[in-house]
Amino acid sequence: MDFITQATAKAVEELFGTQITEQDITLQQTRREFEGQLTIITFPFTRFSKKSPEQTGTEIGNYLQEHVAEVSGFNVIKGFLNLVIADSYWLKLFNESLSNPAYGKFTPNGKKVMVEYSSPNTNKPLHLGHVRNNLLGYSVAEILSASGYEVIKANLVNDRGIHICKSMLAWQKFGNRETPEISGLKGDKLVGNYYVIFDKEYKKQIDELKASGQTEDDAKKNAPLIREAQEMLLKWENGDEEVINLWRTMNGWVYAGFDETYKKMGVDFDKYYYESNTYLLGKDIVQEGLEKGVFFKKPDGSVWIDLTSDGLDEKLVLRADGTSVYITQDLGTAQLKYDEFGMDQSVYVVGNEQDYHFKVLFLILEKLGKRWAKGLFHLSYGMVDLPSGKMKSREGTVVDADDLINEMVETARQRTEELGKVEGFTDQEKSELYRMIGMGALKYFLLKVEPKKRLLFDPNESIDFQGHTGPFIQYTYARIRSVLTKGNYNGEKASAITALVNLERDLILALNNYASVVEDAARNYSPALIANYVYELAKLYNKFYHEEPILKADDGNVKLFRLQLSLATAGIIKKAMKLLGIEVPERM
RNA sequence: GCACCCAUAGCUCAGCUGGAUAGAGCAACGGUUUUCUAAACCGUCGGUCACAGGUUCGAAUCCUGUUGGGUGUACCA
Numbered sequence: 001m002d003f004i005t006q007a008t009a010k011a012v013e014e015l016f017g018t019q020i021t022e023q024d025i026t027l028q029q030t031r032r033e034f035e036g037q038l039t040i041i042t043f044p045f046t047r048f049s050k051k052s053p054e055q056t057g058t059e060i061g062n063y064l065q066e067h068v069a070e071v072s073g074f075n076v077i078k079g080f081l082n083l084v085i086a087d088s089y090w091l092k093l094f095n096e097s098l099s100n101p102a103y104g105k106f107t108p109n110g111k112k113v114m115v116e117y118s119s120p121n122t123n124k125p126l127h128l129g130h131v132r133n134n135l136l137g138y139s140v141a142e143i144l145s146a147s148g149y150e151v152i153k154a155n156l157v158n159d160r161g162i163h164i165c166k167s168m169l170a171w172q173k174f175g176n177r178e179t180p181e182i183s184g185l186k187g188d189k190l191v192g193n194y195y196v197i198f199d200k201e202y203k204k205q206i207d208e209l210k211a212s213g214q215t216e217d218d219a220k221k222n223a224p225l226i227r228e229a230q231e232m233l234l235k236w237e238n239g240d241e242e243v244i245n246l247w248r249t250m251n252g253w254v255y256a257g258f259d260e261t262y263k264k265m266g267v268d269f270d271k272y273y274y275e276s277n278t279y280l281l282g283k284d285i286v287q288e289g290l291e292k293g294v295f296f297k298k299p300d301g302s303v304w305i306d307l308t309s310d311g312l313d314e315k316l317v318l319r320a321d322g323t324s325v326y327i328t329q330d331l332g333t334a335q336l337k338y339d340e341f342g343m344d345q346s347v348y349v350v351g352n353e354q355d356y357h358f359k360v361l362f363l364i365l366e367k368l369g370k371r372w373a374k375g376l377f378h379l380s381y382g383m384v385d386l387p388s389g390k391m392k393s394r395e396g397t398v399v400d401a402d403d404l405i406n407e408m409v410e411t412a413r414q415r416t417e418e419l420g421k422v423e424g425f426t427d428q429e430k431s432e433l434y435r436m437i438g439m440g441a442l443k444y445f446l447l448k449v450e451p452k453k454r455l456l457f458d459p460n461e462s463i464d465f466q467g468h469t470g471p472f473i474q475y476t477y478a479r480i481r482s483v484l485t486k487g488n489y490n491g492e493k494a495s496a497i498t499a500l501v502n503l504e505r506d507l508i509l510a511l512n513n514y515a516s517v518v519e520d521a522a523r524n525y526s527p528a529l530i531a532n533y534v535y536e537l538a539k540l541y542n543k544f545y546h547e548e549p550i551l552k553a554d555d556g557n558v559k560l561f562r563l564q565l566s567l568a569t570a571g572i573i574k575k576a577m578k579l580l581g582i583e584v585p586e587r588m
Numbered sequence: 589g590c591a592c593c594c595a596u597a598g599c600u601c602a603g604c605u606g607g608a609u610a611g612a613g614c615a616a617c618g619g620u621u622u623u624c625u626a627a628a629c630c631g632u633c634g635g636u637c638a639c640a641g642g643u644u645c646g647a648a649u650c651c652u653g654u655u656g657g658g659u660g661u662a663c664c665a
Contacts, residue, residue, distance in 0.1 A: 023605095031608070041607055043645060053645085079645085080608060121665085161665060275665085302663065311591075312661095319663045326665050355592060356660050382593080382658085390658095419627065437627090449601065452593070454658070456600075461614095466627055468601080468613040475627045483624050520604070532602060535612085546620095546629045588627075 001027060001038060003068065004083065008040055011063040018048040029509065035075055036082030037090075037509060043079040053079035087500045090508045095493065098511045099568040104518065104575050109148035114341060115141040116154040117349035118267070122254040123167045124192040126261050126401040127391060128384045128457060129351070132446050135581060136381055137349040138267040139447055139527035142579045144347075147522035152341055155269040156333065159251055160276040165232040167191050168246050169225065170198035180253050186260065186402065187253025201225055264405050266439070266581050273333065279324065281332025285368070286318045294367045305364055315360055330361050338372050345375040347525060352380040352452065379525050382454035384446075399459060408463065409438035415465050421588060433585055437471050440582045444470030447580050448531040468535055470582055473573060476538040477584040479545065480570040487551045487563050494561035503544040507565055510537050514572050518579070527580055534576035541569050 005022045012020050024044060030036040042057040049056040054076050061074035061081050073084035097103055117137020120126060126134075137153070145151045171178070171194040180187045202225045209219035220226070235243040262268065286303050289295035295303050295317060303318035317328055324332075337346065348358060358378035365373035383390065384399075391398045413434040416422055422430050445463045449455055465471040500508070513533065521529040550566060553559040577584050 026605095026607075028607085034608080039608090043607075046645080078608065158665070163665075279665095300663095313591095316663055321663085323663085325663065329665090351659095352593065353659055359592085380593085385658090415627075421625080421627085445600095453601085454594075458600095461599095464600095464614065466614085469627085471627055472613090475625080479625055479628080486624060524604080526604095528602085529604080532612090535602095539612085542628055543630095545624080549624070551624045588625085 003070070004038060004040075004064075007064055007068045008060060011060045011067075012045055012048070015059050015063060016045065016049045020045075030082050032506075034077065034080075034082050036073075036084045037505070038083045038085060040081040040083065041079055042076075042081050046079075057081035087498065087505065090500060090505055091497060093512060094508045094565070094568070098508065099493075099564055101571060103511075103568075104146070104514050104572065106146065106148040106515075106518070108150070111148070111345065112150045112152070112341060112343040113144050113345040113347065114152045114154050114337060114343045115144065115347045115349065116156055117141075118262075118269070119156045119158060119350070120258060121158045121163060122188075122191070122251050123163045123195045125186070125188040125257065128399040128401065128404060129391060131265065131401050131404070131442075132381060132384055132455065133349055133351070134262070134265055134267045135443050135446050136379065136451055136527065138265075138581050139530075139579060140347060140349065140379065140525050142581060143518065143521045143525075143527065143530065146575075146579055147518050149345075149522075152271055152343065153269045154271045154273060154337070156273040156278075157275065159274050160236065160247075160279060162229055162233050163195070164247065164251075165229045165236065166198040166202075167195040168243075168250055169229050169232055170194035170201070171250065172246070174201075180256070186257040187255070188257030188261075189402075191250055191254050191257075198225065198229075261401050261405075264402070264439075266583075273337075275329070278333045278336065279329050281336060282324055282328035282330070283318070283322075283332070285331045285335060286328060289317070289364075289368055292368065294364075305367070307360065307363060310363060312356075312360060312363070315364075317364070327357065327361060327364070330357075331364065334361070334365060334376070335370075338370075343375070344372075345377065346372075347377050347379050349379045349381070352382055354378070355380055377525065379451060381451040384455045384457050387456070387458050387460075399457065405439070405442065408442045409434050411462055412438035412441065412465070412471075416588070425587075433588060436583045436585050437465070437474060437588065440470035440474050440577075440584075441465055442470075443580060443582050444473070444531060447527045448535070450528045451526060470577075471588075473534055473538045473577060474582075474584050475588055476541055477570055477573045477577075478586060478588040480541070480566045480573075481586045483545075483550055483566055484563060484570070487559070489563040489567065491567070492560060492564075494557050494564055496557055497561045501548060503540070503548055504562070504565060506540055507544055507569060510540055511568055511572055514576065521579070530576050530579050534573055534580075537569065537576070538573060541566075541573075 005025045005027055008025050009020055009022055012018060026041040028039050030039045040060065042053050042060065045056050045060070046053055049059070057076035057079065061076060061083070064071045064083065065074060070085050070089040071083050072086040075082050115137055118130070118134050120130060141151045141153050174197055175194060178190065180190055183190060202223055205223035205225055206219045209222060210216060214222065232243055236247060286295060289305070290297065290303065295305050297303055300320040302316060302320040304314050304316055306314050308314065315327065316325060317331070319325060350358065355378070362373060362376045362378070365376065386397065386399070388397065416434060416437065422433065425433065441463050446455065448468070517529055517533045521527065548562065550562040551559060553562060574584050
């Protein structure tokens with residue numbers, strides 16, 4: 001639409017003798033209740049036209065109609081100049097660009113971006129919060145990739161530490177050599193059970209110690225189980241063979257379990273980092289910071305950075321005994337990633353409880369003079385709450401990822417069978433369809449909400465399959481495919497179409513928005529923008545489908561054109577859904 | 589205490605860099621199928637955009653303050 005803003009700038013200059021830039025012009029899509037497709041807001045021009053908004057609009061409108069071939073008419077309502085763009089323009093746009101299968105694919109921009117997401121702990125299974133993380137990360141990676149970036153999907157696995165030792169210890173003590181093979185349990189579930197057992201037994205011990213007169217704090221420190229866990233961690237750090245072997249075995253179980261869940265969610269990674277390899281990193285950065293005078297040493301030998309002038313606190317970066325803290329390894333890992341890939345941008349998909357941590361991390365790297373620090377971004381998302389409040393693994397108040405996925409697929413099966421939609425499907429096609437629909441509902445449910453907002457999930461109210469949902473969009477796609485099949489459409493282009501009905505024009509306008517929505521979504525790291533766009537598109541198509549005959553159109557050319565329009569719409573729906581990691585079925 | 593995030597219809601959410609009468613879905617009620625898939629479409633009901641100021645021709649949107657909710661502020665990760 002650049003030609004309109006350009007012409008408007010010219011109009012203002014010639015009519016009112018003032019030079020304005022294109023940024024001064026607000027061009028928006030005309031609201032449905034008015035005639036026209038593009039609207040220019042003329043209030044800002046009254047300053048130099050010295051005329052009423054109506055008069056100003058009329059003069060610009062006249063100018064545009066006269067000088068711009070595509071402008072076939074206009075109307076002015078208050079400060080709004082509504083332009084009627086000739087159908088020939090929309091038809092040309094549709095034929096030359098929007099209906100092209102390549103539309104919506106951006107040329108590579110030569111930039112590299114890493115998206116780190118998932119980043120699980122290997123002591124418990126994935127829950128709904130992780131599902132949100134994984135879907136967000138995967139979708140953002142897809143969006144960035146579609147908009148021209150080279151994307152590296154990374155997973156930083158938190159595979160070591162005291163919490164891992166807790167599960168290991170509980171298994172040793174109470175496990176009776178249980179394995180996934182023996183119990184038939186998924187590996188991550190099995191290990192997670194022992195994490196819970198540890199916590200239960202630990203609490204028992206604390207209560208006993210408290211009963212014998214210790215304070216709560218002392219009891220927590222002195223409980224034999226926590227002591228043993230700490231010893232185990234030390235042994236792990238010293239490479240104790242027995243501990244390391246147990247660690248390998250149990251983590252192996254967990255990875256097998258995670259892989260299964262990842263597969264079901266449809267997410268994947270190009271690069272795995274393990275904290276067991278990176279937890280010692282960062283000490284040379286501490287050294288570098290000391291040399292540069294960014295960090296300082298306290299008398300006890302601990303190393304700090306003073307961020308009070310930036311409105312933050314003093315932050316420890318290395319303990320007095322020379323060991324790392326969380327931020328130390330994150331500094332080191334950031335450097336490691338950059339050294340390895342040299343990316344321009346790096347996105348961390350991590351919950352909003354770590355907002356402060358990432359603020360500090362990025363600020364430190366900037367102060368250290370890392371050129372790449374300005375490309376770092378924390379994609380912070382709100383937690384998923386249950387009606388009862390926060391999910392807590394240790395208390396068992398979590399919605400398990402696998403259970404939820406299975407329930408969704410099962411509900412999809414029931415719904416579909418109730419509707420009697422699977423005649424002529426093979427068993428395999430059926431289960432494939434149920435999986436697609438169940439996952440589509442779940443993914444769409446989680447992605448349609450702006451990432452930073454908290455999300456409420458009520459397990460008692462199942463996720464909808466009607467209305468503003470994934471299945472609605474999938475249904476629209478399947479419906480289009482059905483029309484195309486019935487019409488034996490072979491991609492032939494309609495000729496001699498000169499005028500459009502309103503809904504045809506609306507669809508073309510909507511298709512035309514796709515490219516800028518993808519750009520927006522990439523810039524804002526927001527799958528929600530795609531989700532809401534594709535819903536609007538599907539809704540519009542359904543209206544069109546209902547009101548205008550396609551196969552039964554009177555004119556053969558009109559029929560051909562509507563098929564063409566349908567095909568293009570299906571194409572964009574499929575592409576947009578792919579950016580959300582959602583598949584669309586040919587029939588449903 | 590301080591810092592950050594959030595607050596829009598009964599419920600779940602859109603509303604981008606300020607623009608026309610604040611929009612969807614769900615729920616409730618009513619209608620549409622001898623016609624291309626009714627997981628659809630159409631209609632009715634439903635709002636003090638938390639509150640109070642300010643900036644502006646114009647504020648749900650920007651600024652300040654207040655209230656409510658969440659999170660963080662560990663020599664845990």
